Structures are given as C-alpha cells and as structure tokens.
Amino acid sequence: MEIVIDRPGHYVLVRGETPEIGLVYSLEDTTKGTDRQNRAFHPLLVEYYRSGLWSYQGSGYNAGATLHEFKDLVKRKLGAGFESYVYADMGNGRAVIRKAQRYEDIPEEIRSSPDRRELILGKLKSWADYTKKERRLTIDNLIAEMHTVGVQTKRFYEILEGMQA
Numbered sequence: 001m002e003i004v005i006d007r008p009g010h011y012v013l014v015r016g017e018t019p020e021i022g023l024v025y026s027l028e029d030t031t032k033g034t035d036r037q038n039r040a041f042h043p044l045l046v047e048y049y050r051s052g053l054w055s056y057q058g059s060g061y062n063a064g065a066t067l068h069e070f071k072d073l074v075k076r077k078l079g080a081g082f083e084s085y086v087y088a089d090m091g092n093g094r095a096v097i098r099k100a101q102r103y104e105d106i107p108e109e110i111r112s113s114p115d116r117r118e119l120i121l122g123k124l125k126s127w128a129d130y131t132k133k134e135r136r137l138t139i140d141n142l143i144a145e146m147h148t149v150g151v152q153t154k155r156f157y158e159i160l161e162g163m164q165a
Contacts, residue, residue, distance in 0.1 A: 001025075037135040041127070043159050044142050045071055051156075053149040075124050078141035080134045082122030089119075 001016030019025060048054060049070050056065045056073040065073055076082070085100045087110055100106045103122075110116045130138065146156065 034132060034135075037132070037139060038127075040159065040163050041135065041139050041142070044139065044146070044156075045074060047153060047155050047159060048074075048142065048146050048151060051146075051149075051151045051153060053146075053151055072124055074142060075127065075138070076122075078145060079127075079138040080125045080130055083125040083129070084123045085120055086123070087120045 002014040
C-alpha cells in the first residue's frame, strides 16, 4: 500500500488496498531509500562477495578486496560514487588540505598530474544518504553484474525471489 499524507490526520491512498481499521502500520518515507531496498542490497552484496566471481582489487588477502572494501568498490563503481573530495595543495610552500564538492572543482594541475592525483581522496556517499532512485539503480546494476559474471547460487535466486514479493 502507498499513501500520501496531505494534512494532519488525513491521507490519500495512492496504490494498493485500503488500510484496515484496528491494524497498526509502520510508515517509512519513500523519498529516501526504503527498508526493503536495504533488505535487498546488503544480502545481494554479501552473496556476490561470497561467490568469488568478482575481480575487484583491494588490500585484502591474495590481492582480493575484504568485504568492507568490496562494499565501497561496489558503491563507487555501481552506485552513486563520491559525494565530495579532499586534496592536498601547496600553499606558501607547505601542504594545505582543501575540500571540493565535485571532482571538477579540484585544480586541473592536480587532476592531470599522475604524481599529484594521489593527493586526492574521495568521500563515498553513505548508503543511508542514497535516494530511493540511487538505491534502485545501484541494486539494478549489482544484479546485472552478478548475472554477467555468472552468479547462480541458491541464495542469489532466493534474494531475487524475495524482491518480487
């Protein structure tokens, strides 16, 4: 069921069945991500990681990413990516840490220099701050990649089936 509250104590039914009198409902703001999206993303991510069919590099064992690194890599490559950046710049002969909202806001001489590019650090957008649309796109991208690399575990199909319910 989907409703819109248009004034205190009143709602308009947008989709689904009318709420039943006497039942208690738990509401969530669907303009942000939803609990249902959380229940899909995290198990999908863990199942993809467990499958071993991914090839993301990290500092973990045998050059493979740890689960935490893997989650960050998925958010960077398949999700919303970075929300802001920090970089080191030389000011008055010493390094100064500066912030940038967009990658393009970092001076060109730093972005284009292989040596100085290492002085840039992106801050990944938190899953909690993803919009509903960003979460849906990330989950869709994750499922597509899992199909592409050949994840065919029983758990993967259980998660997909649960998303249909």
